[in-house]
Amino acid sequence: MWSGVVRWGTLVAGIASIVLVFGYASSTMYGIEHGANRIAYWHISLAWMAAVALGTTFLGSVLFLRYDGRFWNRLAHSSGEIGFLFATLTLVTGSIWGKVIWNSWWEWSDVRLVTFLVVWLVYAGYLVVYSSTENSSDEKYAAVYGVLGFVTVPISYTATRLWTPTFHETTLGNEGVSANIDPLTLVVTIVAVTLLYASLMGVRIKLHEIEDKVLRAKPHNRR
Template sequence: MNVLSRLETRGIPYLRALFQSSSIKYLTLLAGVASLGSIFGMASDSMYGVSNQINLIAYWHIGLATAAAVALTVTFLGCALYLATETPFWEFLAHSSGEVGFLMVTLTLVTGSVWGKVIWNSWWEWTDIRLVTFLVIWFIYAGYLLIYSAGGDSASLKRITSVYGIVGFVTVPLSYLSTRLWTPTFHRPTTGNPDADATITVPALLLSIAALLLVYLYLVGSRVQLRELKRRVNYARRDRTLDDHAMGPSQGGD
């Protein structure tokens, strides 16, 4: 049995069971409460030499950016698996993860702008490579969702959208590596950078990231289940229509 066959026979049932598990909902709630408690109870509000409560938004900003990266990576993998197998589940997973990822990219941009106004006295800065490349991600995945929504049930357009989702993914690692590949205006690397002057309370940040990853998992699971339910309903309606057409002539002959 090859890798794709194992994914089909083991991976899909496992993911369905995960998405249907009620424990995800409770874990998401628990992690969210713990994250809020840690951010407002222990997180530092002093960053880049500025002490302000608005700095606490950084913990959601970074968490949202991390969850967005995970979501768009899942979209990339789902698109690749759909092209390889044409199994509807992978298409549903790719699109659902793209929807949630796009939402998180949007919220990352919004929270970053609010935070940046306090820290750098600017809502936006076109010279900052991270901001510009992240905006490119937003446009790329807005295009992905628009193309998908225009396709309906067209199999050919689903394949085109999947190719788009694979090619467009190159913008994601490019944006996340941009501050190391080019000189940033604002977003200087903090990991592995001894000159970084941002103060982050690590436990609060890790809790925020965990909470937002669980929010992502809950949302994408709900979307996949909804898509599969809609597909079953559509099949049931189609079968009923076919049965009605098949019975119609015979009843008329009587």
């Protein structure tokens, strides 16, 4: 029942986000009018939910190391996969939006871009390490990686406060921010992406459970 509510909520919120983005929100941002500016709502929402997902990987890894429960390990890996997907989409949508605002697909001088790329590389590594595990003892290496790798996430998300940003502005608590972001549209879009994350998590954890059952049924299972 709960999974059905989440799926329907994802659909409704997703449609509402599309309607608001294309029917209500302004296409002018930073003084530039362009239809591609609307991608900013999904870019920001994906970035925030990537942080939530990778934070869940951190939490799941900590709990797995503490209690050694298979559920926590599945939770950490499932959220890591989705977080990596959201981080990838964040980079892609940010590149498209950046081409409009900055007239450049990528800027190595921007601290937020570079540190977020580091996050992306770190969690690509986490998925590789996890995929190479062969038993519960090896899985602890992936869990340790999931704990230590998380340090890159808060560094990236606070980069515009720690260093002088080239392009990205500090948004929270910055009354002088020049991005013309509609709050209602952004909130609805964040809700939509949050529900999408919850829906994907449910599916991925179920797939993990099926994988475990198949492996246990084999004479020489991996885990």
